[in-house]
Amino acid sequence: MGFILYLDTVLIPFCLFLTLGYHAYLWQNVKQKPSTTQIGLDKLRRKTWFLDIKQGDDKKGMLAVQSLRNTLMATILTASIAILINLSLAALTNNTYNASHLFDTKIFGSQSGRIYALKYGSASLLLLVSFLCSSMALGYLIDANFLINACAADDQLSSNPSYTQNIFEQGFDLALIGNRVLCITFPMLLWMFGPLPVALSSVALVWGLYEFDFAASNMNVKIEKTQVSFENTDH
Numbered sequence: 001m002g003f004i005l006y007l008d009t010v011l012i013p014f015c016l017f018l019t020l021g022y023h024a025y026l027w028q029n030v031k032q033k034p035s036t037t038q039i040g041l042d043k044l045r046r047k048t049w050f051l052d053i054k055q056g057d058d059k060k061g062m063l064a065v066q067s068l069r070n071t072l073m074a075t076i077l078t079a080s081i082a083i084l085i086n087l088s089l090a091a092l093t094n095n096t097y098n099a100s101h102l103f104d105t106k107i108f109g110s111q112s113g114r115i116y117a118l119k120y121g122s123a124s125l126l127l128l129v130s131f132l133c134s135s136m137a138l139g140y141l142i143d144a145n146f147l148i149n150a151c152a153a154d155d156q157l158s159s160n161p162s163y164t165q166n167i168f169e170q171g172f173d174l175a176l177i178g179n180r181v182l183c184i185t186f187p188m189l190l191w192m193f194g195p196l197p198v199a200l201s202s203v204a205l206v207w208g209l210y211e212f213d214f215a216a217s218n219m220n221v222k223i224e225k226t227q228v229s230f231e232n233t234d235h
Contacts, residue, residue: 007194007195007196008115008195010195011195011196011198011199012191012195012198014199015187015198015199015202018202018203018206019184019187019202019205019206022206022209022210023180026039026209026213029214030043036214037213037214038212038213038214038215039176039213042172043169043172046168046169046172047165047169049067050165050168068141068144068145071141071171071172071175072138072141072142074175074179075134075137075138075141075175075178075179076134076138078130078134078175078178078179078182079130079131079134079135079138079178081182082127082128082130082131082134082178082182082185083127083131085127085185085189086124086127086128086131089120089123089124089127089189090124119188119191119192122188122191123185123188123189123191126181126182126184126185126188127182127185129178129181130178130179130181130182130185131178132178133174133175133177133178133181134174134175134178134179136174137171137172137173137174137175137177137178138171139171140167140168140170140171140174141168141171141172141175143167143171144164144167144168144171147163147164147167148164148168180209183205183209184205186201186205187201187202187205
């Protein structure tokens, strides 16, 4: 039973290293092998799509507005969820602290005041970061939408396409960061029930994100295996 008392100091750092390590591996693949990740493929497709858009073209501008609408709605939803959970967490913290005697079982980990502050403080900080990134992403995407539709008669006042594309990509990157930080927050919220739910949910989260992020690579591997099996059958 002595080991159970130190589950917080063992499992929580493990979960953080697992999640951060996966995203470091993902970032490296996006930079070096973008075609193997869903994020890299989406970035390449956006770049090709953006090059086909001519600034000031009404038809293309309307297409850009419609294409960015779903991303804007998803980013607004992420920001709303983050701030609502953060407000609910602030209201729940005091009540949970008063009811700490319900979690006296050792399997729930340490129940000291510092650990309680760390549990809710870390979750609240992640939620605020998610809200901040999502809010900044909305500003970048709205600005990119305006720049795509803007057409100035004077060339000195017209926006540079490379600058517009940079704003465009930064908006998508911030929206992705806000979404991922929100996903990482949910295992931290389960820390109230002990470190074991955090560990299990972190492993499930990394597995689910891997299946989503490397879906294109996994699909290519399955296609190659299918082709090899057909070739062996023909021989």
